Amino acid sequence: MEAITMRRVAQELGVEAMSLYHHVPNKDAILDGVVDAVFAAIALPDARCDDWRDAIRVRASSARTVLSQHSWALGLMDSRRNPGPATLRHHDAVLGVLREAGFTLPMAAHAVSLVDSYIGGFVLQEANLPVTTPGDVEEVAGSILEQLPAAELPYLTEMIVDHALQPGYDHTSEFGYGLDLILDALEARR
Template sequence: MGPKREPLSRERVVAAAMALADEKGESGVTMRAVAARLGVEAMSLYNHVAGREGLLNGMVDAVFAEIELPAPTADWKTAMRERAVSSRAALRRHPWAVGLMDSRRQPGPATLRHHDAVLGALRAGGFSVAMAGHAFSLIDSYLYGFVLQELSLPFNDHAGLEEVAGDILNDLPAGAYPHLTELATEHALKPGYDYADEFEFGLTLILDALQPDERPQ
């Protein structure tokens, strides 16, 4: 009788959940809310994803799919830099993804493809298997940690930093925490400062300190 509804699918469900998460954060991804966005009831989603957890699995894999794959070039340093920059951008687009990325017991195809390409770029650059593992872990730790901090800071830009830092500094016992005060007033609250710029400093330091093994295995 009524017009036939566009049927649900895993892709449609995951896409709606991601859009919702981008707008309202991970906690905004309720089965009801996702369903409402698709014009169905909550329980219909369970036919396409394995509960909330399965939905998160799909969302994580979709984030990995957004990260540019490094080519297996000899210039591993550039490949790693670009991969890190692309990952940071994806994680900033989808703040809810940090912390979910490594927790999947059943990684999706995009996740596996991503990890394989990163390792391939390091191997092509002359890293041994073991050293490629070290480098992958180190770079990802820095990447995830930086984005985690960047996203969880209670401000987004210089103006927000000024406001929050000002509030905190005002409430401080005078003279307590001298180094913190020094950093704030003489550095972080100066006009040109942007916390986001710290990313390049650390990434460059790490990439310059990393080296392929002298005798690749």
């Protein structure tokens, strides 16, 4: 984000930097707008939904998709002091689902923080993993396994051999599994 300057934005738009100031007061306003555009792309849950878990699951999946396409936004989204209308609507909608489902205000706040931290962490992990396809998993895991002192690291060896290298293993399915664990725990405390 340091690379974003009024001069560079103006250059990309083919205008003079000073002309930008007729539309936005400063770089922070541009960053606020960018964050708002990212939030606008994430599906809004409906507080009048029949199943809060499904609503949060759909929203989490949408957020994962959007943030995977814009992983640069992860560090920026929570740093803004002037949230835009889409950002505010988004947070209100998520809180609305939880409050209408019977969560106390503190539990709803905890739930939003927990789910959003999970989404952000998973997207960050996915963006940095050296694998994107099941074939990549076999190649990377196989390479690790060749170098692994199995006697010294029996549990890691077991996980690679009996889990990651099994037919049908797909790391991306871990997102739904982890999210369901979180939703189960939240349901128990609702």
